[in-house]
Amino acid sequence: MGKITGYLAMSLDGYIAGPRDEIAWVEEQRPSGVPFAAGAWAQQEPDALGFAEYLATIGCMVMGRRTYDVVTSYEGRWPYGDMPMMVPTHRPLPGDHPSVEAAAGDLGAILDRALEIAGDKDVYVDGGTTVRGAVELGRLDELTLSVMPTALGGGIGIFDGLVQPHEFTVESVTKWGPGLVQMRLVRGGPGTLGPVPEM
Amino acid sequence: MIRVNALAAMSLDGFAISLQQLPEDHLGTQLDDLLRTAGCVLTDGVTWRDAVEHGMDAMVGSRPVIVASSRPVEHRGARVITASGHIAGMVAHASEAAAGRDVLVLGGDLVGRVVRAGDLDEIAVTLVPTVLGHGTPLFGGIASPATFALTRLERLDEGLATLRLARAASAASTARSRRSQFAAAP
Numbered sequence: 291m292g293k294i295t296g297y298l299a300m301s302l303d304g305y306i307a308g309p310r311d312e313i314a315w316v317e318e319q320r321p322s323g324v325p326f327a328a329g330a331w332a333q334q335e336p337d338a339l340g341f342a343e344y345l346a347t348i349g350c351m352v353m354g355r356r357t358y359d360v361v362t363s364y365e366g367r368w369p370y371g372d373m374p375m376m377v378p379t380h381r382p383l384p385g386d387h388p389s390v391e392a393a394a395g396d397l398g399a400i401l402d403r404a405l406e407i408a409g410d411k412d413v414y415v416d417g418g419t420t421v422r423g424a425v426e427l428g429r430l431d432e433l434t435l436s437v438m439p440t441a442l443g444g445g446i447g448i449f450d451g452l453v454q455p456h457e458f459t460v461e462s463v464t465k466w467g468p469g470l471v472q473m474r475l476v477r478g479g480p481g482t483l484g485p486v487p488e489m
Numbered sequence: 490m491i492r493v494n495a496l497a498a499m500s501l502d503g504f505a506i507s508l509q510q511l512p513e514d515h516l517g518t519q520l521d522d523l524l525r526t527a528g529c530v531l532t533d534g535v536t537w538r539d540a541v542e543h544g545m546d547a548m549v550g551s552r553p554v555i556v557a558s559s560r561p562v563e564h565r566g567a568r569v570i571t572a573s574g575h576i577a578g579m580v581a582h583a584s585e586a587a588a589g590r591d592v593l594v595l596g597g598d599l600v601g602r603v604v605r606a607g608d609l610d611e612i613a614v615t616l617v618p619t620v621l622g623h624g625t626p627l628f629g630g631i632a633s634p635a636t637f638a639l640t641r642l643e644r645l646d647e648g649l650a651t652l653r654l655a656r657a658a659s660a661a662s663t664a665r666s667r668r669s670q671f672a673a674a675p
Contacts, residue, residue, distance in 0.1 A: 302614075302637070302654070303503030303628040324657040327639040425620065435501075437616075439639045439654055441604070443631035449502040449620045458501070458618040460648040469639055473650060475501075475618055 291405055292412040293431040296421045297344050298448060301438050305445035306418055326439060327469020338466035339434055339474070348373065349408030352393075352400055354417025355379040374407050376400055378420065397423040418446050425449065425456055433458065433475045436466050491584050492610040493603060495594040496523055497627055499614050504624030505597025506617050509539045515645055519613055520548055527552060528590025531583040531603075534558035536596035537569075553586040555579060557599055576602040598625055605630050612637075615651040 300306050325332065351373055353361075358377045361369070362385040376393040377383055378400055383392050393400045401424065404413045412432075415424050424430040449456075458475035466472040496519055498506040508516055524530075530549055532540075537556045540546045541563050546554075554569045556562050557579055562571060572579050580603060583592040594603050603609050604627070614627070628635060637654035644650050 301634075302652075303499070303626065304501055305503075324636045325638050328655065329640045331639055331642050437652075439637040439652070441503075441628035441631060441635040441637075443626075443628050443634070447502060449622070452502070452620055452622040454622060456620040456622075458620075458648075460618050460644065460650060463642065463644045463650045465642075471639060471642060471650070471652065473616070473618075 292349060292408045292410060294401055294405070294413045294415060294424055294429050295348075295432040295434070296415050296424070296430060297339075297341065297434045298416075298421065299436040299438060300448055301440050301442045301445070303441045303443065304447050304449060305442045306448050307446040308442060309445050325469060326467070327465075331465065332469050334465045336465050336467055338436070338464040338470075338472035344434065345370075345373070345414070347412050348414040349411030350404040351375040351414045351416060352397075352404050352420055353377050353415075354420040355381070356419065357417030358383065358390075374404075376404055376407075398427055398429065401427075401429055418448055418450065421448055422450065422452060426452060426454075428477070431477050432461075435473045435475065437471045437473060439470070491587060491589065492526075492591045493580060493584070493594060493608050494523055494527070494591055495600045495603060495609055495612040496520065497597055497600045497612060497614045498617055499597075499627045500617055500619050500621040500624070502620050502622065503626050503628060504621045505601065505627045506615075506619075506621075506624075507539065507597070508536065508595065509543060510617070511615055511649070512645065513543070515615075515649070515651075517545070517548070519615075519651065520545065523593050523613060524548060524550075524552070526591045527593040528587030529583045529592050530554045531579060531592055531594045531599065532556055533596040533599045534560065534562055534571075536599070537562055540595075555583050555586065557596075576606045577608065580606070580608050597627055601625065601627050601629060604628055604635060605632070609635075609656060611640075611653065611655045613651060613653050615645075615649050618648055 355377055372389045375390040379392050380394055415421055459478055461474045461476050464472050498508055498511055556571050558571045559573050594600050640655050641653035
């Protein structure tokens with residue numbers, strides 16, 4: 291059976307969007323011309339898990355309703371092709387994507403169904419509420435976080451509303467794109483990791 | 490030009506974590522590295538008390554230590570003074586005491602105040618892979634997004650990652666200079 295995973299970009303302080311769902315801060319052009327990285331770290335070759343590479347490991351998605359509405363509001367081609375997708379919601383879904391279905395019921399049952407659909411591939415949960423829900427249920431097995439070196443100070447937090455501490459183990463930290471940091475986290479407390487040269 | 494640098498630890502959801510929760514050898518290495526260019530330490534009462542308890546106050550040596558506190562604090566041979574009031578004033582005081590060298594800010598709450606005042610040049614922040622759910626946001630209350638460049642990355646065996654982040658060149662120093670000019674104007 292596959293794993294339940296997430297793939298998100300977040301600000302340094304844990305936000306995935308500004309207060310009004312703004313994601314412009316994720317764009318490459320930065321205010322004041324500040325590069326993403328300088329010095330030795332900027333010279334490292336990117337070796338992170340790209341989104342296309344990640345999506346190839348996925349057999350089914352569970353996307354939060356808010357995120358779905360935002361994605362379908364963008365002009366252009368639907369980015370997920372015919373990937374099976376479940377959207378936890380009681381309301382009709384906009385758009386015309388045959389592989390997407392509205393899913394009622396509790397998140398745990400929806401995740402179980404998604405794992406069945408995914409077969410021996412993994413499930414991708416997307417959207418703050420859905421990722422949080424999976425963390426709260428103890429069902430999020432892996433999380434790939436691309437950390438932007440920008441602190442927002444407020445906005446939509448990935449982990450907003452969680453009241454109990456949750457621990458992860460950092461499996462890898464790699465360079466992504468023009469100097470961003472990508473962390474792959476697995477569920478559970480710190481494990482034993484091999485030393486990595488300082489960059 | 491005097492730089493204001495900080496050392497902090499933070500959860501994945503952006504809450505400050507006590508430096509004493511970091512592995513001792515890693516904390517010692519980070520402190521040693523940042524103290525190399527520091528002429529003065531600016532910290533808060535809780536962080537200083539923890540440093541004294543763990544014997545890390547000795548690392549400060551003869552550098553002056555300004556503790557943001559209205560109560561007396563322990564000091565064993567260190568040049569410690571307490572201060573209170575607006576953070577800009579304390580940073581200015583520390584900058585003067587640093588005698589041409591950098592200021593090192595320690596303590597999550599104080600680091601947050603320095604960030605909000607726009608006075609931070611560089612920060613070494615260790616990301617602890619824990620979601621806390623509550624606490625003091627390290628970057629809470631900033632008026633606009635704080636943009637950094639990543640200059641160094643270190644991953645620790647304990648599953649931690651320390652990011653060295655620098656603000657846009659002279660952004661913080663320019664802000665401090667501007668405040669000085671306005672303060673000096675008749």
